Amino acid sequence: MKEILREIGMIARALDSISNIEFKEVELTRGQYLYLVRICEQPGIIQEKLAEMIKVDRTTAARAVQKLELQGLIEKRSDPDNRKIKKLFATEQGMEVYPFLQREGVHSDKVALRGLSDEEIETLYSLLTRVRHNVEADWEEVKKGNKRQY
Amino acid sequence: MKEILREIGMIARALDSISNIEFKEVELTRGQYLYLVRICEQPGIIQEKLAEMIKVDRTTAARAVQKLELQGLIEKRSDPDNRKIKKLFATEQGMEVYPFLQREGVHSDKVALRGLSDEEIETLYSLLTRVRHNVEADWEEVKKGNKRQY
DNA sequence: ACTTTTTTGTTGCAATTGCAATAATAATAG
DNA sequence: CTATTATTATTGCAATTGCAACAAAAAAGT
Secondary structure, eight states: OTHHHHHHHHHHHHHHHHHHHHGGGGTOOTTHHHHHHHHHHSTTEEHHHHHHHHTOOHHHHHHHHHHHHHTTSEEEEEETTEEEEEEEEEOHHHHHHHHHHHHHHHHHHHHHTTTOOHHHHHHHHHHHHHHHHHHHHHHHHHHTTOOOOO | OTHHHHHHHHHHHHHHHHHHHHGGGGTOOTTHHHHHHHHHHSTTOBHHHHHHHHTOOHHHHHHHHHHHHHTTSEEEEEETTEEEEEEEEEOHHHHHHHHHHHHHHHHHHHHHTTTOOHHHHHHHHHHHHHHHHHHHHHHHHHHTTOOOOO
């Protein structure tokens, strides 16, 4: 049943591709939207958690965040209680583009789920959450350098 | 319900990341496995279809295929009936690594679907197929330069 | 027949991506 | 309390990725 994972891959790449093209209108380059939406939604999140959430390499997130900061869309604030971390916040300018990201997301959602009943959507979501939990555990292990055996 | 698409994104990135790390063992660099498995499974497929299947830019597929050829894992054959296309075939060497890709795929599958019943798996697959069809239509439009409206 | 459009392939950039390696602080252990 | 480990962030490469722009052949229109 390996086709399930292929379907997921296809859907993810297609949607990502669409988003990247559409967000150029808001001066966002490839991938940036992923980080910006999450920072808008979870003000104060740190880079490390962001990478973990998105499932991307730590250094990739570092660079994406760096660029968002340079563009003035987000801000890094040092924490007096913990000098190791930098909390991330969307600036006013960042918050201005957020509604656009939301609208695009809602639309993609609508398109993707067209023809599915509310119940089917609920089922799909619940199943995917479980799959994600399964996969996420392995991802963290492998990222740490541990080897899966099969 | 936009969380569905996020779950899909997370799962896809996590699995892709794992695969990329594991396939280094077989001298494959990032992304190459996507193309190689499909060429092994569909001998004679052309680049354009490959990109369409995988949902990746045409030029990205071009470069991936180019590299696979340079590494001697696949072969491009010109078609006497159609001088525009080049059919792709795995070489012996390419076919040798294929079983490894398969085993990895089966294992990822097992991990991802752990705890799901056969029926749930069936349901998930069927729902995802529908979602993919929905998304794929939009992707092709947007790739052609057409604008979605919302 | 021939003109226009679509398909298929390639290359030049400019950018993201991620592994390795480094650093610094915080948390844990002995 | 100090030594070791884990967390968080950064930078230097080397590679993939994709948009633009081109080319050539095939397919569709007129």
